[in-house]
Amino acid sequence: xxxxxxxxxxxxxxxxxxxxxxxxxxxxxxxxxxxxxxxxxxxxxxxxxxxxxxxxxxxxxxxxxxxxxxxxxxxxxxxxxxxxxxxxxxxxxxxxxxxxxxxxxxxxxxxxxxxxxxxxxxxxxxxxxxxxxxxxxxxxxxxxxxxxxxxxxxxxxxxxxxxxxxxxxxxxxxxxxxxxxxxxxxxxxxxxxxxxxxxxxxxxxxxxxxxxxxxxxxxxxxxxxxxxxxxxxxxxxxxxxxxxxxxxxxxxxxxxxxxxxxxxxxxxxxxxxxxxxxxxxxxxxxxxxxxxxxxxxxxxxxxxxxxxxxxxxxxxxxxxxxxxxxxxxx
Numbered sequence: 437x438x439x440x441x442x443x444x445x446x447x448x449x450x451x452x453x454x455x456x457x458x459x460x461x462x463x464x465x466x467x468x469x470x471x472x473x474x475x476x477x478x479x480x481x482x483x484x485x486x487x488x489x490x491x492x493x494x495x496x497x498x499x500x501x502x503x504x505x506x507x508x509x510x511x512x513x514x515x516x517x518x519x520x521x522x523x524x525x526x527x528x529x530x531x532x533x534x535x536x537x538x539x540x541x542x543x544x545x546x547x548x549x550x551x552x553x554x555x556x557x558x559x560x561x562x563x564x565x566x567x568x569x570x571x572x573x574x575x576x577x578x579x580x581x582x583x584x585x586x587x588x589x590x591x592x593x594x595x596x597x598x599x600x601x602x603x604x605x606x607x608x609x610x611x612x613x614x615x616x617x618x619x620x621x622x623x624x625x626x627x628x629x630x631x632x633x634x635x636x637x638x639x640x641x642x643x644x645x646x647x648x649x650x651x652x653x654x655x656x657x658x659x660x661x662x663x664x665x666x667x668x669x670x671x672x673x674x675x676x677x678x679x680x681x682x683x684x685x686x687x688x689x690x691x692x693x694x695x696x697x698x699x700x701x702x703x704x705x706x707x708x709x710x711x712x713x714x715x716x717x718x719x720x721x722x723x724x725x726x727x728x729x730x731x732x733x734x735x736x737x738x739x740x741x742x743x744x745x746x747x748x749x750x751x752x753x754x755x756x757x758x759x760x761x762x763x764x765x766x
Contacts, residue, residue: 442469442554445529447520448497449536450478451512453559455491457535457577460584461558462495464575465533468556472529475519477512479504513540520544524551531555534571539564546570557650561609568612574651578609583659611656613649618657619672621648626686635676635685638664 446465453461465471476497478485482504492499502515516536523529524547531554534541538559545555545567557563557571560578568574625644630636642663645652654666664682667673674687 442531443472443529444469444531444533444556445473445520445523446471446475446533447473447516447535448476449512449516449534449538449541450476450485450488452537453535453577455488457558457581458491458495458497460577460581461533461535461575464558464580465556468533468554469531471533473523474498475500475516477502477516477519479512513538517541517544520548524548524553529553533558535559536567537563539567542566542570561612563612565612568651571650573646574612575653576609576612576651576656579611579656580653582609583655612651615657618645618649618652619670621645622667622670622684623672623686626684630685633685635683638667638675638682638684641667641684 444465446461448461462471474495474497476488476492477500478488480488480499480501488499491497500512500515500519502512520532520534523532532545532548533556534545535558541557542564545557548555549570549572555571557567557574558577559567559574561576563574563576622641622645625641626634626636629640629644654660654663657666658669660666660669664675667684668675672687674685676683676685
């Protein structure tokens with residue numbers, strides 16, 4: 437299905453998402469299709485939700501009221517889950533965007549995917565791993581916001597949040613999946629899927645990384661607008677162009693794997709050893725020939741000497757017999 441034809445339902449958990457992320461949530465959602473359902477859940481009688489009011493009006497978000505029956509418990513979870521299932525059975529959308537940092541939506545995401553729906557999760561870097569992995573893709577909002585806005589814009593966005601959220605902004609968010617893990621996976625993918633030249637299509641590499649890590653996004657690791665810019669910044673990889681198509685390969689040894697590089701180094705070492713004259717076939721053959729030749733000559737000489745001795749003994753015996761015969765005749 438084309439992205440333009442995909443219809444999505446955006447469901448926001450206001451108890452676990454700050455209004456400072458609204459613009460980035462909507463801009464990301466539009467890259468996946470048309471957001472036909474926009475709902476936000478929370479207890480709007482609470483003073484803590486006041487910062488959401490102007491944001492909801494400006495972005496056409498439909499507020500769903502859910503009272504907090506018990507202090508300290510998020511009221512929006514059950515209402516959001518029930519609505520998601522109603523939308524699923526109505527079958528008017530092709531995918532869901534679940535905006536929350538709460539792991540309670542893990543089973544919901546899994547159920548929606550079982551029904552064949554595309555599920556995108558959105559939350560902060562503190563989101564528990566089960567919810568992150570239960571989504572087809574997961575967008576880390578605090579990192580995307582930090583890497584997309586200028587310092588002045590970021591300060592204005594923080595001003596919309598509560599005091600606690602402003603305090604959280606002082607802590608630098610880190611990617612859910614570390615860069616070292618991403619690089620290792622990239623090397624493994626290249627080793628298993630590269631062609632005879634040690635390279636593979638860049639878009640295929642990006643797609644396989646996303647399937648391995650739902651939270652992967654090049655923007656999580658710096659101000660990279662494109663995946664190609666992210667790869668170019670990594671010292672382990674090289675980007676080449678063939679007829680306007682981008683390919684990726686290792687920078688070391690023309691894309692060979694570590695095992696292949698080790699084998700090649702061992703072969704080179706063996707060749708250098710042969711070059712010094714050790715274990716050279718020609719030298720061995722020559723030495724063997726000389727050895728065999730010397731042994732043959734020695735054996736021949738000994739044989740001739742034995743034959744000569746036998747001849748001498750025969751002559752001596754014949755002489756003695758002749759002398760004896762002459763004596764008898766006399």
